[in-house]
Amino acid sequence: MKTALAFLLAARRCEIDDLERLALSCELVQAVSELVHQLQRERGASNVFLGSEGARFGPQREAQLLASRAAEAGVRSWLKRPELGGEKSGGAVHGGARLLTRIALALHALDGLPGLRGDIAARRCRPDASTARYGEIIAALLALVFEAADVAVDPGVSRLLVALFNLMQGKEFAGQERALGAALFAAGHPAPERVQAILHLIDAQAQCFRRFEGFCGDEVLRQWRALQSVMPLAEHERLRRMLLASTLGSALDPALAEAWFDCCSQRLDQMHEAEVALARGLGESCARRIASARTEAQDQAALLEALSTAAEIRAPLDMLIGTEMAGEGAPAEPAQGDGPFGPQLRRSIVDLLHAQSQRLQAMSDELDAARAALDERKLIERAKGLLMACRGLSEDEAYRLLRQTAMSQGRRLAEVAAATLALAPVLGRH
């Protein structure tokens, strides 16, 4: 009995350890969300700088670099936390090998920043190329947040991480829309397939924000709706309409590129407010869960202590433990089958054990439900991987192929991804 209770308490302790590791991952996610926001601003400023041949946004870009570096320092200082140091670093991060690998990939992507910034400062790269390179770095950071959401152990925290990932991903699509739209206005007569890509980005944002709204919780949702009332939505939709009208022959006014950029930037900044609120809610949710798990564990320990003391009056616990397997009929083995605890105490311990087991199972079910919201992206990632392996495409080419197929067939990207995976045997491998 004592051993059973020891394992019950060990399970509680293990749960608290898991939550503390999860809280640590959430801090990383918060720092990453701030860094993504700063990099999106840096990408925007760099585009104007490059597009104007260095004539505009030079000082703004320099100021933005400081903010980006501060945000990057925030992420890197998390990685230097003592809990992560030394030989045991693996164990301290919740989610283990998968999250650690994503951290490695994100750090590797960040290592490309100084080179990219050097190229931009010397105007050695075109706005398109700069956008794509920032996009890759941001994608690696988003993949880290995705993984953190996928490996989270607490349903409530997991739901908020799913919401945050979708908000960040939707905002990144909005950032891509800003860059592409600005280029289209500047071009005056854009190619129809580039305008098509705007449609895809609008659709992708809508999907992300729908999922975000489904998981962010009432308070953040209220805040999000309030933010939307101050977003320049009407102006944004008017400019979007002009972009689309260009496919029917009307020329775009290059002078509107700036209005488009400002309007989109304002929208992105307001999305960031929701991100900050959500990230704060995430931290609070972790702290609350840890506090309540600690209280429950203390209550349980006190109850078990009381039960043990009550039992000791009737038969020394240690005797039971020592002689349990010594043979039938030994003095410490009462014949009534209840051990020294008596039917009632025994009953309450059984209840405690079953309640814990059912609670953990229910949590695991809720977790699965939250995680299911991540399945679509996994499908798309897998289909991309398949196309890269079978067709020798780059990641970006694979994604474009899937997206074009979806657009031309009027199907959702996830459907095309599923169909692609179903064809795996046909596609074969190189």
Added chain:
Amino acid sequence: MKTALAFLLAARRCEIDDLERLALSCELVQAVSELVHQLQRERGASNVFLGSEGARFGPQREAQLLASRAAEAGVRSWLKRPELGGEKSGGAVHGGARLLTRIALALHALDGLPGLRGDIAARRCRPDASTARYGEIIAALLALVFEAADVAVDPGVSRLLVALFNLMQGKEFAGQERALGAALFAAGHPAPERVQAILHLIDAQAQCFRRFEGFCGDEVLRQWRALQSVMPLAEHERLRRMLLASTLGSALDPALAEAWFDCCSQRLDQMHEAEVALARGLGESCARRIASARTEAQDQAALLEALSTAAEIRAPLDMLIGTEMAGEGAPAEPAQGDGPFGPQLRRSIVDLLHAQSQRLQAMSDELDAARAALDERKLIERAKGLLMACRGLSEDEAYRLLRQTAMSQGRRLAEVAAATLALAPVLGRH
């Protein structure tokens, strides 16, 4: 870059730690599988002893108790392993809180054994009650094996655990069939619903063995098929037919109870041979996975070492790490965007990172596939829990209700469980 590589290696180390914890859980599962077998034999011997008013199987039962206690000592000695000791016990068990809670429940169930044995020795309980009490203890041990399969982190090991759980569960149904059949033969004119229950046990065994065969791997499958050729299948089927014929009015010959019991016991012993082979395969599979993960980690570490050395010739690594965020144009930030590693080395590190990430994702997908085989049981457990909460039934009553509904409607138990869960809002809660 150095930090990215450090996290790549940390991910590997984390994977190896996970596998070592999994290997430890597999040792527990092996010990539990031996204990379940001995308890099934003890239950059988106790039934004959009780059924014969203590006239038969007294010495056999005493001998069996020694074997059962040895097997129990095997389980308990696992629990006293130094890796599990002290404050940190939670972290050492893979699967964390859920597996630890199942261990607590199993230990608690085992604590009821001395009392049950005392009742049997003093012939204070009937064979039915004894069967039910042994059944509860064995169910708690099976739930532990189920949980170990559900939380396993390696797809190959997980498949073997799914196979072992299904073999053990199928064998337990076979054990219940032995007990019930012996009682029916002894009764002479059994009630039709008790014969119905035999049909259910036959069906449940078939389902378990089908899943076992799907997951046990080629070698164990060959062994299993070979074992079946020496199982007393024809005799067993003949006796089963007699049991069923009793519902049409033919009386059962109580003298056949013993033939039935022997025939079933022989079959159970042969199933145990497959269990032992599978448990051995499980241990070997863990050891192989750990060895190969260690080799891969060493290869990777050596490769990274070589890459770092190559890089150090061109630019001191520490300078990069130290000055990365110091500002653009600092000497350690080469403008070509490849850092001190050069495009080729940088490429091979990216490949390494992506390969690891894809491997982990593929493993996670395979794991999900293996785990899906456990979903049916989870449905049934959840439906049982719902009925217990809403109808105030005991676990056994809830199970009987589901089973009877399934039998009377000719549907599978899992279907009825799913339908029950879908009705949750209608059933309400007390």
